[in-house]
Amino acid sequence: MAYSARTRDRYRAVSSVVTGAVAAACVAGTGAVMGTASAANSQREHDKAVARQRAIDAQPILEELERPAVTVTRIKTVTKPGPGPAVRVIRVGGGKAGTGTRSTKKPSKPPTTSSGS
């Protein structure tokens, strides 16, 4: 998988923004203590971004995959347990017709299985 310049550029952009923030904080001279703390914080963030980018850049470029990811990863899946669809019981007990309690109105659709896996 080739990692486009997109990611790297984004890291670079983050670095620039952070560097800019440090410069701006210095120029503004908003109190020595606050300014120092803020600058130190920004410097740490900057250093982290640089280290992260170095680690990624050090890795080999792999062959580009055909990936559907570009389109499908924008689909956001709900992960939080909570109320779901209404459940209607069709049949209880026994997997074969004629056993258990069953509905008189059987859906004419192929059943899907939910079993432990």
Added chain:
Amino acid sequence: MTADAPVQVQWRALGTYVQLSVSDAAAVAAAEERARGLLAAIDRTCSRFRPDSDLARVNAGAGTWVRADPLLVAATTAAVEAAGHTDGLVHPLLGRVVVGLGYDRTFTDLQPGRASWTRVDPPPLDAWRAIEYEDEAIKIPAGTALDLGATAKAWAGDLISATIAEEDRTNVIVSLGGDVAVATGGRRPTAWPVRIHDDPEAAADTEVAIEDGGLATSSTRLRRWTVAGVDHHHVVDPRTGAPARTCWRTVSATGPSATAANVASTAAVVLGEDAVGWLAARGVAARLVSIEGRVTTTGGWPAEGDGE
């Protein structure tokens, strides 16, 4: 075969069964092709059993940033969210623990009766908070390994059903090893019948119908293996690093998605007796079967005997 006559196709992927049904028979070929393509991509990026997968590279580089396909980043994001919703009971960093328990290859390749296993201390219950990710890179804590087995199948089902509904404009239901995702492609919802089993080879315990969202079943009766005379199953309790000692043999739960349902059913197995209150507090409709076969329901799940 006419349009609007529901049709189902089945095959195997990700080490388990796949069932795909669509309400519009004319859409089945395109839907199957789309599903197979997505599953192949998910296997290539998220498999713990492929040395060339992105997940394997992230695990090999634990403690550092590693490039990863956006698909793995998305699957990891879902797994981290699941951990957050369960206070770490559904934990994405148990890779080294399950390998230590002997689950170090696809289940079908596991040798029965292996001679030894290694006790690996589980990572802290909140270790998942240290997972970092960007659009195309992931960093996991040193000394840990990702295992998305608890959430990836359900998440894949959600992804596949949503994609098919959107692209092929058909109602769709997908089961990946029992994690069931339903999506509606701009049509009147379909009431899909779902048979719930302890074991796909056994007779159904019950059959229900759902029209949207998700339904998942977690069971300690399948994916069992024996190492050094000790019986293991695949639902690991991250608090102990051992297979969950639970009073439930099977838990089925619904949710707004297959992932949410699966998070609920897996957490319930791990929680044991505390599961009923945990599920009820979240409004989750669930059916819990005890080791002895006693059925308990929560939320809006109809009591047994409520069949029409």
